[in-house]
Amino acid sequence: MAYLLSYMRRFLPALLLPALLLLVPCSGWAAAGGTIVVGGDHNYPPYEFIDKDGHPAGFNVDLTRAIAEVMGMTVEIRLGRWEEMRRALQTGEVDILQGMVQADVRAKDYEFSPPHSIINQSVFARRGTKPVRDLNDLKGKDVLVQNGGMMHDYLLEKNIGARIFPVDTHVDALRQLAAGKHDYALVGNLPGLYLSREFGLSNIVPVGRLFAGQPYAYAVKRGNDQILSQFSEGLTILKNTGRYEKIHDKWLGALEPSPVSWRKIVTYAAITALPLLLLLSAIGYINRTLKKEIAHRTREMQLQQQQLIQADKMASLGILVSGIAHEINNPTGLLLYNLPVLKKIFRSAEEHLEERFRQEGDFMIGGLRYSQFREDIPLLIDEMQDGATRIKRIVEDLKDFARKDTSEMDQSVLLNDVVRAALRLVDNSIRKTTGNVVTNLADGLPAVRGNAQRIEQVVVNLILNACQALPDPSKGIVLTTGYDPERKEVLLLVRDEGVGIPKEDLSRIADPFFTTKRETGGTGLGLSVSASIIKEHEGTMIFESRPGEGTTVRVALPALQGA
Known part of the structure; x- marks a missing residue:
């Protein structure tokens, strides 16, 4: 007995370890410490797409990164053609898809998280096309769908008699439709509107919404529920903390129609029920407008009055300047006439004064020695003449400036x-x-x-x-x-x-x-x-x-x- 117990202690761990490894799913190892590969569509804006810099972007991408952050997971996001991503999920190259429409036709192959969005599918057609009321209207028509997309799966299952033309992306479907090829494109409503606006496809419009809102969620290959539970838990955390709303508003808030709240309904009803309030508001507005107009007219009148006063001042100034200029010109004219005469007289007397200077030496004249007098007096006369000439020129310029312009x-x-x-x-x-x-x-x-x-x-x-x-x-x-x-x-x-x-x-x-x-x-x-x-x-x-x-x-x- 002792020998048996010793044998079991030695060999039991070696026997149990392989059995335990068989019980642990492969995905559990990725969740425990490895990188989780998350797949998605490379051209399904605004949910997921490759941006102009070649990086994954969109609502699904931001949501996945936020979940990975709060759950402490390492993720690698791969975006490619949708049918290739679905195939990669089946082969194990991708662990989880970050956005797939949940439907009965897919239940046998996939498991889904709680939905993080609601997708509405619409029928797009060229302007002037008759509206589509139900799927039977598509019978015998050429219908474009995304290869491997929800509408592709649905049309194949229902077999309504439409001629199906699969394309790689939603934008391929819309471009072909805008170019006059085929009759309809059955695509997601929000991506269809987004891409039509982004690429200027103004000749196509939605002509029918055949499906109510469909849940759009994370999806894994059936049996890989451990990774799915982690993403479901992370999504719940984001919704409870308000972070989900911020991501939603960033990508989808400006595109989705905002619902009418009860508060707005009550407000509109109150306005409709109280026409008197509108009348009083109109009267108040007219009253304020009249006050503004009166104030504006008053300012204009004050401005005109100031202009008239200033114009009168300028006219008076012109008359005053003309009179003063006349009075200044008279004595200035005498100076200009007499100073040359005075200079001529000095030159005439200079010979006699020089003779006396030679005979008597330096002498006083007018309080100055003659040696200084003969140097200074001609200069003084020239300066006075130049000054008088300048006065005359300034007065003439002033008269020209003040003269009334006729x-x-x-x-x-x-x-x-x-x-x-x-x-x-x-x-x-x-x-x-x-x-x-x-x-x-x-x-x-x-x-x-x-x-x-x-x-x-x-x-x-x-x-x-x-x-x-x-x-x-x-x-x-x-x-x-x-x-x-x-x-x-x-x-x-x-x-x-x-x-x-x-x-x-x-x-x-x-x-x-x-x-x-x-x-x-x-x-x-x-x-x-x-x-x-x-x-x-x-x-x-x-x-x-x-x-x-x-x-x-x-x-x-x-x-x-x-x-």
Whole structure:
């Protein structure tokens, strides 16, 4: 007896181990630590497909990866032709299919998890085709189906008399149908709509839905229930944690029609039952619209009033300038007449004064020694004459600027002359602002047709704006003229090194009464008037600016024909 027990202890483990191995299913080893191969259709969007980068994508793919994560499994997803994937499941090359329609015709070969989706099958046809009410309407017709798909299996089982044309994918069926081949395509409703939109197959539409929603689930070869139970458990976890809903909404939410909730039904009923509420809402809307319109009209009237006031101010300023210019011109004319006479008298007396200097040596005259007097007096007379000449020129420019414009737009204007006149007019403002003004006036510019006075007004406004934009005297202004032969335009560029214009203000810079210098007396009319003048001359004025880097104004005027 002791010998028998010893024998059993030695050889029983060796005898039991093979028996235990026979009891463990092969799939159990994959689930325990190996890689589970998950198969699917390579062209069944939005459920499963190969994306443009060659990677598996779609609702089924994301769902499989999420289940593998929560269950601690390692999976390999393989997508290919559907009939090949079904064959691979039977041969054991694939452990589980991540999406298959569950039906009685497949029950003898497959086991299914709880459904993760509902598939509706539809009949697609070219526009204008008579609707299909039931399967009998397909009798004698050419029907496209996916090879090995649910509808292929179903039509073979029912044998309704349709001529069946299997193709590899849903998109193949829809493309052939759109190209005029065969009569119908029997495919999944959602994939059919998705692919029709994706590939622009606008001439095909659903003409009948022959099946109610069919369960769409994970499927394994019958007998391989251990892997199936793991995927079923993972699917339950995803649904309970809300993660399933996120994946569903990502791929299917925008395509599936959203159901009408009871809350919406009650809301619509309440609106229908209370027409008075609609009437009151309409009255309220009209009231608000009228208030907005009144406020808008009020702002327009205020703006027009401000424009009239400003126009009156400008007219008064013109009259005032004309009067002052006349009064200044009278004494200036006397200076310009008398200073040459005075210089001539000095030259006449200079000979006698020199003779006395030679005889007596240096002597006092008018509080100065003659040696200094003879050097300084001619210079003083010349400076006074130059100053008087400059006063006369500035007054003339000011009179031209303030004179009421009654001339037609028929003058031949040289832009360089206008720029020089504008610089003389605002010379005092420039001197107070900066000592760094550069002019690059191109030679031989053609003339432009228009009004010299009004163009000068534009240049003056642009120079003054540039001066006001400079943060300190070290910054400068550059005025450049040129010619664009392609567009036949004469150009003026006024560039400053100022503070620049914010992006949000750049589009409004030429609007009437828009100004960023209101606190320093700005009216916001200068650039608006300038833009109007350039438009009258059939030209353009463009602003380019960056805050902190300055502003460039580009004025383009059409060259005079033949100039």
